[in-house]
Amino acid sequence: MPLVIGVTKELTPGERRVALVPDVAKKYQGLGAALLLESGAGSSAYYQDEDYAPAELAGDGLSVLQKADVILQVQPLGVEALQQLKAGTVLVGLQQPWSSAERVAVLRQKNITCFALELLPRISRAQSMDVLSSQAAVAGYECALIAADHSPKFFPMLTYAAGTIRPAKVLVIGAGVAGLQAIATAKRLGAMVSGYDVRPETKEQIESLGAKFVDTGVSAAGTGGYARELTDDEKRQQAEKLGRAIAECDALITTAAIPGRKAPVIVSAEMVARMKPGSVVVDMAAETGGNVAGTVAGEKVWIGQTLIIGPTHIPSRMPVHASDMYAKNLYNFISPFIKDGNLVLDWEDEVMAGACLTHAGELRHAGVKQALGL
Amino acid sequence: MPLVIGVTKELTPGERRVALVPDVAKKYQGLGAALLLESGAGSSAYYQDEDYAPAELAGDGLSVLQKADVILQVQPLGVEALQQLKAGTVLVGLQQPWSSAERVAVLRQKNITCFALELLPRISRAQSMDVLSSQAAVAGYECALIAADHSPKFFPMLTYAAGTIRPAKVLVIGAGVAGLQAIATAKRLGAMVSGYDVRPETKEQIESLGAKFVDTGVSAAGTGGYARELTDDEKRQQAEKLGRAIAECDALITTAAIPGRKAPVIVSAEMVARMKPGSVVVDMAAETGGNVAGTVAGEKVWIGQTLIIGPTHIPSRMPVHASDMYAKNLYNFISPFIKDGNLVLDWEDEVMAGACLTHAGELRHAGVKQALGL
Amino acid sequence: MAMKWLIDASYFVAAILFILGLKGMSSPVSARKGIVWAGVGMVLATVVTFLTPGMNNFALMLLAITLGGAVAWISGKKVAMTDMPQMVAIYNGMGGGAAAAIAAVEFARGEMHGVVVTLLATLGALIGAVSFSGSVIAWAKLQGVMKKAFRLPAQNAVNIVLALVTIAVGAAIVIAPTIDPLLVGAFFVLALLLGVIITLPIGGADMPVVISLFNAFTGLAVGFEGFVMGIPALIIAGIVVGAAGTLLTQLMAKAMNRPISNILFVPMAGAASGGEAVEGEQKELGAMDAAALMRYASKVIIVPGYGMAVAGAQHKVWEMAELLEEAGVEVVFAIHPVAGRMPGHMNVLLAEAGVPYEKIFDLEEINGDFAQADVALVIGANDVVNPSARTDKSSPIYGMPILNADLAQNVIVVKRGKGTGYSGIENALFYKENTRLLYGSAQQAIGEVIQHVKAMSV
Amino acid sequence: MAMKWLIDASYFVAAILFILGLKGMSSPVSARKGIVWAGVGMVLATVVTFLTPGMNNFALMLLAITLGGAVAWISGKKVAMTDMPQMVAIYNGMGGGAAAAIAAVEFARGEMHGVVVTLLATLGALIGAVSFSGSVIAWAKLQGVMKKAFRLPAQNAVNIVLALVTIAVGAAIVIAPTIDPLLVGAFFVLALLLGVIITLPIGGADMPVVISLFNAFTGLAVGFEGFVMGIPALIIAGIVVGAAGTLLTQLMAKAMNRPISNILFVPMAGAASGGEAVEGEQKELGAMDAAALMRYASKVIIVPGYGMAVAGAQHKVWEMAELLEEAGVEVVFAIHPVAGRMPGHMNVLLAEAGVPYEKIFDLEEINGDFAQADVALVIGANDVVNPSARTDKSSPIYGMPILNADLAQNVIVVKRGKGTGYSGIENALFYKENTRLLYGSAQQAIGEVIQHVKAMSV
Amino acid sequence: MDGFVAIYIFMLAAFTGYEVISRVPVILHTPLMSGSNFVHGVVLVGGMIALGQAETPLEQALGFVAVLLGAANAAGGYVVTERMLAMFKSKEKK
């Protein structure tokens, strides 16, 4: 009996991605694995059941959960779904480990081997498995488009028969993967872009895209490519300098995040109040609380004459490519351990071991253990 | 008593532009004219009443209509509003002359001098007054953004850690002012763009933006920069070649128009059916019937796995700059006749005379006369 | 002996300085150093010549030097910059005259050794005399002293016959065992006449080429007389100038697109020029001149048009602008409201090329600046710089505001040929006095300009 | 008389051909024509020499020519391309030897007229002999016949003393009223020894410069012997080569970043080289070499990295690529999945520069092609071409797929200095045999390359 | 001087003259013409020697003319060239 890899429809509302795309399905089959797909799993991302052939199709998600040895998912499975799994099932996908106490209990109890790609060590070799990066790239691009689309102004400079329109000013706060992508996209559209981040090395990175760096004199270099939280004093200084840049811009895109925590609030209500009429804010961090005071996740709110957009499920706005990237990341993560139709995990592998949330009834990840108080 | 120039809130639902912006208001005042502004007229375009100071503010539109000598408007005034005007009032703005039989009757009866900027002769000197061009530029840009925003794919090429995403293919049909702008914007975003138009000179123009021209071998060069309608045979040939290009693209933007007529239907239901799952169509001509079979103005409809968007009031998506451009166009049209606070029309002026719909009780424009059967 | 050695050595150094001087003058960077070096060589050679043993007539010599030198120096200082070409012509003619006079002295002394020396002396005399009288005519024409272009009925035939006769007389002098003063006299008269006859029919526009040719002639003549008198400094300087001058003449003729033969030999069929365009002629210039004009300008305004878009030349244009800026030139872009074929056409392209927004100005912002610009570079634009929009009521573009490119000191227009623009009308700007056309598709033409700008910035 | 005239004229023509030949060889376009012209000149000069009146020993002469010519011809044909430098050295040494031998014959005949001629003969002999023995040593070292670099204790002092003694003996020969065979013999021995002693300590990398120097020496020696024998063809060819060779030596030394004095005079302080980097040295190359390598390549793969982004060099890079393509080179871009600092970083930049999508390949598509590429041009990339990712388990980038730039025939790396990349680790690729570093910020470095590519495409 | 030596000198000088200016920008054509015009002003030296050796009044007269013209050539050539090249001055400093 070869390894059965299962994929279900995503149940989270607003989620349109799928953890397996036809191209990648063929590769799994090439490794000798059998595929079990809930019928219509890819349809929200425009992938048709027949494209996955010769994967086996299941009429409902339940049978997939019950039969599969490995389950690929985008959003974490709910507790009920987890209860359906065979003992020893391997789960691969995003698991929101920092808010997973209840799920972890079930995972341990059912002896499920759960890989949380949020925990993936950020080493060079793991880049091709890094769903956070790939989905952040999608999100950054989308947020820039949302900003341009909602702005009541042109982004590019435009000389026309009766005059000249100066280019819009776009400010991007947080220059991680998503922020840089947003900068690049806004630049492409012709806007005058500045970028800001607490990590000092981002200055060169922002400038390498032809944008300006807003220098506040505050640095928050953390470890592993992530940022640390700032002290209050630093926050005040940052706020002062940033406030000015924010007041000047026509569109503001915020992408700041600190892994495992609520997103930092960087743009205060007072800053928003100083923005120009008709300015637009896209808060990419809305789902984790938002970088901007007043953001409501999933809504567009007006604060004075400023529109604050708090988009959620951003990669789902681009399900075809977001799924494609996601599925390839998962494949790169798990495929080294599939040999001749069998899954042989190698606990010596630092990437695999590092991304493991639970295995054999244990919560394996120290950071998560601490965060959940277990 | 100086000339009073009046501006009211636009009443048409969905219209967010305003015919006068603060910068231009100052210029009118510099010519000695007095301004009468309905309070809040600019607010939908983010222009505040106080920015127009020292214009006089009127609490309601009615008093503006009754007092002003010249009224600047975006959308044509309704019959009721027209009834309120003083005899001899001068109207400047878009008038939808081809569907204005009822309004023309009132205009004539009330001896109103009405300038329809749709009728503006397209000569070089008049380019700075050409609202069709300026608003088309806005619309073209917006349509490209709408397409990008709704596409489930990346427009640009993107190499990331687990592979490469090829750039999206965008096809723009109709390469007038709006079409070229859409091409330029899609190019900016990194898509592979092709363009198509019946006028042969557009080939060079499309290529001058770095896009490809889809050659169908059909030409429909008309007079005055506009296109003529095609014969059935030509339509068939065009359809054949175009069909292939449409089936290949990820996003389709249509902007084809023939002035004074319903927009030509270029993309048939059968062509839409051949499009790829997840493809997006933005039909800029939706308001005048659409270039695509199945377009519904103001709605997004799914035909199979293809999303067809029929946006309306497109320039209102960008009211700040659209109003700014529009207001400058109007100013360039009417200001040459304002001297020391008086309006002195010069009927020798070919641009002014050419744009006149009614004056002194007469319907002046031969083409409109014919079209309305008067 | 020591004196002779000193003199020889000085001549040697002078010769080197002349060569280095010319080398210097062939690059804008070192040109001024070049003339100074050559000047030092000249002073050295002149001063040591006074030390030559066995010389007489020092008073006369000093008088001649003072007189000739002073008059030339003062007139050279005073003359207007625009009259420079004729001054070069006349000074060059004097050099040719001097060479001829030296030959005359040698003939008068009757001391020539051998056929070769006589041959060289005669050749030098011929060339020098032709250069002398020809240069005088060239000067007279350019100076306006002589107005019309005189043309003999069978100009070419007359030229050839006269030349053959002169050469025959010269040959007779060389062959004759002793020197016959009559023959020599006739020879000089013929040679002088030849110079006049050749130069008379040549028109003003071709004059620089002819002057350059006479310059090469004088060089050769000096070189030959150097052989006769055995002074290597004269030989080297003369021959080097002769060779350099010949090349230069070719280069100049090429830059003007006129083969030398066309200039010297009058075309057979009737009158030459005759206005082909109503308002003058489109004057071409090469990429190198365009490059030099801009490289040594203070301010350049670039006016892009639809042609730049068609050629896809925006990247090249920006590269050129950057190079010019590196060289200290102020470069800005002027965008006309309706340049191209859609609103913002030029913006899209310039953004694509990476031109920063601060360098882009619209019509209202920039129109006052053209008068201060050294060069307006119009790239594939036509209607938007057509001055008839200002004045000609019948023009289809009458009333459209235009970019005042015509007010710049120099206008360079890059286009492929005589194509009109969107409105299909002629553009008087292209025929203006201070306008030059750089023909070619913009991408390639600007590419060449770039190459030359780089060469000038080494 | 007629024969003498024919011979002289032939020498004259040969001299012109030599000059034109060298001129031709200084541009890639005409280089092959150049050697052919020089060859024709050589044959002409050799053939007419047989006609010289009053010559004997024809049999010996033919034998020597046949022998020397045939051996050299055949060995020249057979030698591997990589062994060319030592062949040039040895042939050059033979030329020097020939010049010295001619001087020896003249000394043996004892017929020298005047101090100047003796001086020239002696100088020629000295230079020729040094060039001869030095070249032989250079050959031996390059060929591997002589393995170690011999270095005397006080090398520089020994060199100077030996040179002074040799010159003193030479001076004695010149001053002496008659020629003393003993003195002459000693002189030649000393001169030969000098060549050996100078060359012995020079390392293999510096050899080309030294060979070029000896080449200039031989030229001068030939020129001097030409003066002695009164054969202008020798004078001209010799001196022209002497001057050209001197310039060339300077250019080569400059291209290698080694002043000539550093090469000839051993640095005082102990051993010279000494490995500073673990796995070898980073070998620099100039923009001109980079340009030439790519201009004459068939296929170039460009690997852009974060450094290109930092430098904002994308426009320049694409311009260079276009120029190369015009010259017939196939140029493609290879984008590593994680080049830069965000997904698609390189895509954004290349799109901005206008690189068409068809020219952009990702890792999987292109990795097989590097082995067929003549040049891999790595621009500001580091980690993504680091071969340690393949093999070194301890490396932080172990396991990351990399672009196989190291498989290309030549690798050119553009970076500012010894900065590491994102992972902060050394890159063995930069120290590989076939890798050359072009230092500088990418924008400026590629700009220079462009300039040189253009110069080569005239 | 020996005939062939003269020709060699001629040939080499011609080569030198040709090479030295073979890559001159058009903007320098006129100054360079003027500069080479100055250089052949060295004919003055020939004139001086001719005049210095002149004995008869005719010879003296001709010699005088030669020196006069030569001096004018040299002096005028220098001044004019110098003025033309002055326009390259400001830029050189940058």
Add this chain to the structure above:
Amino acid sequence: MDGFVAIYIFMLAAFTGYEVISRVPVILHTPLMSGSNFVHGVVLVGGMIALGQAETPLEQALGFVAVLLGAANAAGGYVVTERMLAMFKSKEKK
């Protein structure tokens, strides 16, 4: 030959040599070195004349060496240069 004439020739030839190769791309350094090496192979002519005039066995021996070495210089120089330059062939045709 007169001393100063010799120096003039020297000077001019040096100028010519210098100018002729002053703008040579690095890729041509080695071929050009080889080519100029070939050119001074004309020393063969000197050797031939020396040998042609040789009378004593010593002179003959030395002359023989001169010709032998000169011929090797010329022949070897040509072949090697020709081979090096052959790599520019394919490109020229384009």
